[in-house]
Amino acid sequence: MIVSCSDKLDFNQINNYIHKPVLTSALTYFKVVPFQFFDSNGVQQFEIRDVTRFEGFENTYIRENVVKINFNAEIKNEFNRDVTIQAEFLSENDGLLYSFTPIQVQENDLNFTYLEEIDVTTNQSVLNTAKVRIIASIENTGTPMNPNDTSEFEFKSSITFFIESEL
Structure with a gap:
């Protein structure tokens, strides 16, 4: 014979439970060297663009329950000039x-990090995102880059979804 004790259980408390998962995914990655800033005629350009498909909001659960998004970037700039990134x-x-x-x-900043937070409740249009465009612009110092230089500019980004949903 088995005997056990228990208090009265309140199964209705689950009705007030808010599930708050946090999901992080890689977003965009690229690495460029100076020769990539030169066109086929050998003329230096000061901007490189990258457009990446983004399918994060195609997931109905994420689209309907995301409350905040964090855009994170890690950047290594070995170039001898400043670089501006527009995402x-x-x-x-x-x-x-x-x-x-x-x-x-x-x-020459080799450990740059960046974080920007988006409140989805005040920026509902982000839920229609299908692509991410990254524009890297190098500083025009008046002196052309050396296309044979092996220094690199590396950009890594991720996106973190903060979700709140009832069970």
């Missing part, structure tokens, strides 16, 4: 939905 969320038709604060990375 943008775009719609399917390339319409601008959200533009992050420009990221200013000083020359």
Whole structure:
């Protein structure tokens, strides 16, 4: 014979429970060297653009329950000039939905980190994001870069979703 004791259980307390998972995913990564800033005629350009498909909001659970988004970036700038990064969320038709604060990375900064938080309740348009555009602009010092230089500029970014949902 087995005997046990228990208090009266309140199964209704689950009705007030808010599930708050936090999900992080890689977003964009690229590495460039000076020769990539030169066109086919050998003329230095001061900007490189990268557009990446973004499918995070195609997930209904995320789309309906995300309350905050963090955009995180880690940057290594071995160049001997400053670099400005502009990150943008775009719609399917390339319409601008959200533009992050420009990221200013000083020359030879090898451990730059950046974080920007988006409150989804006040920025509902971000839920229509289908693409992410990153624009890297190098400082025009008046002296051209050496296309044979092996220094690198590396950009890594991720996105963190903060979700709140009832069971």
